[in-house]
Amino acid sequence: MTPNRRQEPAPGEIAGPSRPSSPPWEILAPGEPASPVVFASPHSGRSYPRPFIAASRLDALTLRRSEDAYMDRVVAGAPDRGVPLLLAHFPRAYVDPNREAFELDPAMFEGPLPAYVNTRSPRIAAGLGTVARVVASGDDIYPGKLDFAEVRERIEACHVPYHRALKGLLDETRRRFGACLLVDCHSMPSVGGPMDRDPGLKRVDMVLGDCHGTSAAAVVTETAERALKGLGLVVVRNTPYAGGFTARHYGNPARGVHVLQIEVNRALYLDEANVAPGPGLPGLAEKMNRLMNALKDIGAEALATPWAAQ
Numbered sequence: 001m002t003p004n005r006r007q008e009p010a011p012g013e014i015a016g017p018s019r020p021s022s023p024p025w026e027i028l029a030p031g032e033p034a035s036p037v038v039f040a041s042p043h044s045g046r047s048y049p050r051p052f053i054a055a056s057r058l059d060a061l062t063l064r065r066s067e068d069a070y071m072d073r074v075v076a077g078a079p080d081r082g083v084p085l086l087l088a089h090f091p092r093a094y095v096d097p098n099r100e101a102f103e104l105d106p107a108m109f110e111g112p113l114p115a116y117v118n119t120r121s122p123r124i125a126a127g128l129g130t131v132a133r134v135v136a137s138g139d140d141i142y143p144g145k146l147d148f149a150e151v152r153e154r155i156e157a158c159h160v161p162y163h164r165a166l167k168g169l170l171d172e173t174r175r176r177f178g179a180c181l182l183v184d185c186h187s188m189p190s191v192g193g194p195m196d197r198d199p200g201l202k203r204v205d206m207v208l209g210d211c212h213g214t215s216a217a218a219v220v221t222e223t224a225e226r227a228l229k230g231l232g233l234v235v236v237r238n239t240p241y242a243g244g245f246t247a248r249h250y251g252n253p254a255r256g257v258h259v260l261q262i263e264v265n266r267a268l269y270l271d272e273a274n275v276a277p278g279p280g281l282p283g284l285a286e287k288m289n290r291l292m293n294a295l296k297d298i299g300a301e302a303l304a305t306p307w308a309a310q
Contacts, residue, residue: 034082215251
């Protein structure tokens with residue numbers, strides 16, 4: 001697949017297209033997959049459609065602080081190690097692929113929502129549904145109510161094809177190797193924000209989320225934890241992030257499908273105030289390369305064994 005040329009907005013501005021990038025995702029594929037490991041960066045998209053920018057009450061920098069900014073660069077070494085990398089181009093503030101397709105706050109819309117929409121969840125209550133009401137700071141994105149038809153168009157243009165690509169990639173990997181391991185890569189503010197469970201508290205270097213042992217076999221989480229701690233990083237499991245929609249929806253270790261969510265402290269690689277790459281990015285990228293190597297060493301046979309989830 002020919003990669004799209006990604007737009008690189010300056011910290012204080014967003015020069016977006018009139019519509020979402022087409023396709024809204026990209027797979028950076030190795031010449032030959034070397035293992036059942038797949039990496040994804042669903043929240044590093046920075047292609048902001050102009051109508052969305054115009055409709056927001058927030059400035060560009062505030063919108064961009066909801067990104068897992070430049071995580072795509074942190075894990076860019078995946079294809080060189082025989083690991084495919086799936087990237088979302090659309091920004092999280094526009095559509096969040098780590099939610100159900102239609103997980104929406106009815107208070108954001110004019111008129112009632114269709115019956116198939118999930119209108120009650122902890123994410124919705126926090127203002128962070130598939131189309132978010134607020135950014136990371138807790139500020140409202142929109143000055144008024146939204147039209148459901150426009151939001152449905154967003155979801156069908158971004159969320160649906162992203163997950164179609166993700167499912168296809170996982171299915172293909174499982175057919176080839178007999179099992180697959182998705183590492184879903186995210187970043188977190190270095191200090192818990194007002195919308196988080198740990199407001200004002202400094203975060204550790206990394207959080208591994210396996211939905212408390214249900215989305216990935218123990219060997220996966222233990223291998224990742226051992227590798228990262230061996231690189232001098234402070235690592236915890238499932239607190240404050242145990243895993244989002246992707247981990248819960250796809251993770252099924254008994255069928256040889258494992259999902260591990262990784263949250264990286266942005267202070268390790270990002271100028272958080274200006275949403276710009278920081279001096280630590282190259283060093284962190286090398287550590288993630290070493291993590292990929294460790295996960296590849298688990299092997300397909302161990303991932304395909306049903307009792308590995310117990």
